[in-house]
Amino acid sequence: MASLLANDINLTPVWAQLHHHQRATRPVHMRDLFEADPQRFEHFSIELDGFLLDYSKNRVTARTMELLTELARTAGLGDWMRRLRDGEPVNVSEHRAVMHMALRAGEHDHYCVDGIDVVPDVHATLARCFDFARRVRDGEWLGHDGRRIADVVNIGIGGSDLGPMLVDSALRPFASEAVRVHFVSNLDGAQLMQTLAHCDPATTLFIVASKSFTTPETLANAEAARDWFLRTATAADVARHFVAVSTNTPAVCRFGIDPANMFGFWDWVGGRYSVWSAIGLPVMIAVGEAHFRDFLAGAREMDAHFFSAPFERNIPVVMGLLGVWYNTFYGAHTHAIMPYSQGLARLPAYLQQLDMESNGKRVGRYGEKLDFDTGPVIWGEVGVNSQHAFFQLLHQGTRLVPCDFILPLSSQYPVGDHHRQLVANCLAQTEALMRGKTVAEALAQLEDEGVSGDTLDMLLPQKVFPGNQPSNTLVLDALCPRSLGMLLAAYEHKVFVEGVIWGINSFDQWGVEYGKLLARRIAPELAGNGPLSHDGSTNALIERYRRRGQ
Ligand SMILES: O=P(O)(O)OC[C@H]1O[C@](O)(CO)[C@@H](O)[C@@H]1O
Secondary structure, eight states: OOOOOGGGGGGSHHHHHHHHHHHHHTTOOHHHHHHHOTTHHHHTEEEETTEEEEOTTSSOOHHHHHHHHHHHHHTTHHHHHHHHHTTOOOBTTTTBOOOGGGGGOOTTOOOEETTEEOHHHHHHHHHHHHHHHHHHHHTOSBOTTSOBOOEEEEEOOGGGTHHHHHHHHHTGGGSOSSOEEEEEOOSSHHHHHHHHTTOOGGGEEEEEEOSSSOOHHHHHHHHHHHHHHHTSSOGGGHHHHEEEEESOHHHHHHHTOOGGGEEEOOTTSOGGGOTTTGGGHHHHHHHHHHHHHHHHHHHHHHHHHHHHSOGGGOHHHHHHHHHHIIIIISOOOEEEEEESSGGGTTHHHHHIIIIIIHHOOSBOTTSOBOOSOOOOEEEEOOTTGGGGTTHHHHHHSSSOOOEEEEEESSOSSOOTTHHHHHHHHHHHHHHHHHHOBOHHHHHHHHHHTTOOHHHHHHHGGGGOBOOOOOEEEEEESSOSHHHHHHHHHHHHHHHHHHHHHHTOOTTOOGGGHHHHHHHHHHHHHHHSOOOOOSOHHHHHHHHHHHHHOO
């Protein structure tokens, strides 16, 4: 079916059928679904080369998935996937193609923008990045006093920070010990100064990463880093210690970075989709070319799966359908991410940008108002820490919170029995969230413990767990470059699937502009003493800063 205008999706018969189906199946408990179908795991899981999505612990039946798949077809998902793949300007508000898949394309792949295959250019840039990374790693690229680079500081924010920071941390066991990689993003000088406290200017390389090279936070940190560097070096030395990753050559030159030391990418790469590009340079330095290529290969494998598997057996499509099911038809406002791996501790933050900057929209791609809920609040924390922080609410609170558990089956750092315990905790949480504990089970337990009378009456309701909390478990054989690439690409495509169904453009981010504009106005007002014309609260807070701040 041809794609509909976005606003029409909630007027289609399948939308109404899904609402009806949700009301009819809402009381069904997942326990009963598992009891009724001993093959439920087999029916509701998909494996791709060691990467498993188990979605059997969701409030879905075969009929739910059928209807959701029908919804995707009605929204024209197949057609939008083709447009994405073919380099059509699916980012309609900026009239841009969206081509992050080209960044991990193989030798024989072709991705065209405006009729031109971009893959050769991508490979040429990657080759430059790998060559530079090798020279830094091998001690061929030296600091101004002839010593090798010991610290690399990536200065960037948003997509120019979160992706490489996550990948660097996830792939630490694959990294060279000769170079330490750091990330500075915050405007709070604490982060920069605490990082620089461990660095020697003569052996430090700064990567200033900014797609636009106009982001004030990044430029402020880059300027402060240059001042710090120049305390013990000359302007001529800057070229050996500052490189840039950007699409904006004139601004890079204005900053004083030699364009020969600039690594480019393209306007068809969104910031939050850019970790596969030169933005991955700090990771390339940390782990080297072979591991970074494996990371790209994992993503490429997920791309091939996404563009070819039938919707029913397609990992990102199914993840997206479930996202729509809970957000739009169950009214769930949030989605929690729990990686059971220290290397993925920043995954929730990475996915916050990927998902919320992409799908946190209230109008459709053509500017039309949407009469339904779209992107959820993404949040989470590394397991098992999350269990000791907010799992009380997940188990016994009043909210429906769909969860993703990410579980590598082997440890990057084997220590005693740690990993088996970690896995046990992850599986136990998904089971407990699904099963819950009935009144009869709670009662039997309390009676076993010898509790009776008023104490029993008081404790019994508190020992009941409603269960029926949905979760996906994404299982990786191991956390390695390839599986990490698959994982991140799966989430990218999931976000796209949801955006298509909701009829929104997942590739612009107008919502971040307004606050930036006001900050530009307020910054000079904080330094001055002129009259203020904001609301009463903002005026008072500015006055307070003028009196007490510095
Ligand atoms: O790479 P740049 O241009 O500095 O932008 C950084 C980030 O700022 C945003 O534009 C807004 O937060 C993100 O989309 C982007 O990742």
